[in-house]
Amino acid sequence: MTQKPEFVEQASQLLGPRGFTSDPEMVSPWLTDWRGRYTGTAMGLASPASTGDVAALVKLCSEHDVAIVPQGGNSGMSGGATPDDSGTAIVLSLRRMNTIRALDKDEKTVTCDAGVILQTLHDTAEAARLRFPLTLGGKGSATIGGLISTNAGGTQVLRHGTMRAQVIGLEAVLPDGQVFNALTPLKKDNRGFDLKQLLIGSEGTLGIVTAATLRLLPEIAGRTVIWAGLPSIIHARQFLLHCQRIAGDHLEGFEVLPAHCLAAVLDHLPDVRSPLNGAHPWNALIELVGNEDTVETITPLAEAMLEKALDTELIEDATIAANESQAEAFWLLRDSISPAERAIGPAMQHDISVAVDRMAQFVEAAVPAVENRFPSSTAIAFGHLGDGNVHFHVLAPKNATAGEWEVAEGKEISGFVHDLVTEWGGSISAEHGIGQMKVAELGRLGDPAALSMMRSVKQALDPKGLFNPGKLVPPE
Numbered sequence: 001m002t003q004k005p006e007f008v009e010q011a012s013q014l015l016g017p018r019g020f021t022s023d024p025e026m027v028s029p030w031l032t033d034w035r036g037r038y039t040g041t042a043m044g045l046a047s048p049a050s051t052g053d054v055a056a057l058v059k060l061c062s063e064h065d066v067a068i069v070p071q072g073g074n075s076g077m078s079g080g081a082t083p084d085d086s087g088t089a090i091v092l093s094l095r096r097m098n099t100i101r102a103l104d105k106d107e108k109t110v111t112c113d114a115g116v117i118l119q120t121l122h123d124t125a126e127a128a129r130l131r132f133p134l135t136l137g138g139k140g141s142a143t144i145g146g147l148i149s150t151n152a153g154g155t156q157v158l159r160h161g162t163m164r165a166q167v168i169g170l171e172a173v174l175p176d177g178q179v180f181n182a183l184t185p186l187k188k189d190n191r192g193f194d195l196k197q198l199l200i201g202s203e204g205t206l207g208i209v210t211a212a213t214l215r216l217l218p219e220i221a222g223r224t225v226i227w228a229g230l231p232s233i234i235h236a237r238q239f240l241l242h243c244q245r246i247a248g249d250h251l252e253g254f255e256v257l258p259a260h261c262l263a264a265v266l267d268h269l270p271d272v273r274s275p276l277n278g279a280h281p282w283n284a285l286i287e288l289v290g291n292e293d294t295v296e297t298i299t300p301l302a303e304a305m306l307e308k309a310l311d312t313e314l315i316e317d318a319t320i321a322a323n324e325s326q327a328e329a330f331w332l333l334r335d336s337i338s339p340a341e342r343a344i345g346p347a348m349q350h351d352i353s354v355a356v357d358r359m360a361q362f363v364e365a366a367v368p369a370v371e372n373r374f375p376s377s378t379a380i381a382f383g384h385l386g387d388g389n390v391h392f393h394v395l396a397p398k399n400a401t402a403g404e405w406e407v408a409e410g411k412e413i414s415g416f417v418h419d420l421v422t423e424w425g426g427s428i429s430a431e432h433g434i435g436q437m438k439v440a441e442l443g444r445l446g447d448p449a450a451l452s453m454m455r456s457v458k459q460a461l462d463p464k465g466l467f468n469p470g471k472l473v474p475p476e
């Protein structure tokens with residue numbers, strides 16, 4: 001039985017049968033995050049079709065003190081789009097708002113609704129011989145609104161930056177129902193605070209993103225993908241600097257993975273072969289791209305780059321993908337790390353960053369520190385070395401019971417890892433956001449001045465605390 005029948009009736013009238021339901025069977029699929037870690041309850045699911053509908057619904061929610069949990073593709077990693085179990089909130093899905101409003105080929109910009117899926121944006125840009133320079137494994141479900149609200153990263157941040165760097169205009173509904181319209185891209189605008197940047201990465205706690213104007217780039221004419229074997233992560237850092245020096249702006253991606261990850265992926269995908277003969281303590285996956293004028297030069301550039309790296313013993317071995325399907329196969333190895341590890345057993349996963357030039361040393365120090373402190377666990381780090389961001393996973397001992405281990409030793413491990421990162425001046429969330437998963441840890445380890453500013457901003461914009469309660473902003 002719903003707690004607010006009057007609200008439910010008015011919301012149904014406002015949005016119609018396609019736009020609002022309180023039928024538990026219809027609502028239930030939206031109450032669990034994709035990894036199955038969090039499940040909540042909600043008094044309804046709203047699926048508005050326009051910014052005007054979102055604004056009217058927000059006003060109605062404010063009148064009835066109903067909390068709102070915005071949800072895009074539900075591909076987030078931190079439980080941010082899942083309501084708590086009080087049943088006092090509604091889930092607001094942006095999925096019906098999925099129109100590409102305009103694409104300007106000359107200015108290389110696209111304006112789209114928040115519910116547009118990343119893959120659709122890629123396809124739209126490609127059809128116009130342009131590209132959107134941000135991608136990630138969840139591109140088939142992640143939405144523009146979700147990517148903006150989590151300031152998502154991915155594998156091209158090295159060259160193009162996070163979502164923050166792609167957004168040049170924003171439209172959002174604020175907790176009082178006003179529409180903040182800053183969609184027009186202005187190259188110069190000094191009218192005070194950059195409010196759109198405040199909303200980016202705010203995880204639905206300050207506004208509901210309804211549309212955005214994003215930058216596009218000219219399409220690439222081709223890519224050269226390399227797999228290299230390295231003796232250590234310190235060598236990987238030096239190799240990255242080497243690649244940046246030689247390849248410059250052609251360097252689009254640089255990912256690292258230790259031998260353990262590659263072995264797990266090869267076990268998980270029996271039809272896939274290792275790119276190199278023999279195992280190496282570390283592996284690097286590198287992508288160079290070229291436009292029409294430069295595409296012929298990037299493979300010779302890659303060859304020269306690798307030859308020098310082999311001569312100076314930065315790397316032990318390397319190979320260049322012979323064609324596009326081999327390039328895809330190399331990337332498949334990288335993109336399969338998470339499912340491969342899930343198949344091994346429970347793990348505590350940490351998305352962390354330290355200063356770029358210290359990340360290799362951090363990994364060298366943190367892996368043995370964790371394994372000594374928690375014998376029988378296995379620590380591995382992989383990912384975006386060039387961004388100072390690795391996914392630091394600690395695998396449970398073989399005899400651990402899934403479900404029990406995470407809440408007992410697993411929790412202690414996460415605290416230990418987060419303490420280490422904080423000692424190194426780093427961040428406990430590099431790209432996945434805080435959501436409900438890390439809110440307590442942010443409260444424990446966050447800089448007091450930063451926390452106080454976050455609470456003040458939240459209080460000023462959402463004094464009733466109705467926008468995504470319990471997420472991102474730690475209570476005092």
Ligand SMILES: Cc1cc2nc3c(=O)[nH]c(=O)nc-3n(C[C@H](O)[C@H](O)[C@H](O)COP(=O)(O)OP(=O)(O)OC[C@H]3O[C@@H](n4cnc5c(N)ncnc54)[C@H](O)[C@@H]3O)c2cc1C
Pocket residue numbers: 034069070071072073074075076077079080081094114135136137138139141142143144145146147148149150151152153154155203204205207208209210431432435468471
């Ligand atoms: C296989 C896989 C690989 C991934 N790889 C990466 C990666 O490399 N890098 C990375 O950064 N992320 C990665 N992710 C995580 C995920 O794709 C991103 O966090 C993405 O930004 C979430 O988008 P979404 O639309 O699914 O948002 P959701 O999961 O629905 O929501 C995420 C957060 O944003 C809020 N939100 C959603 N839409 C709006 C809106 N319109 N207005 C206000 N708030 C909103 C929600 O309330 C929640 O707090 C990956 C996910 C998967 C499944």
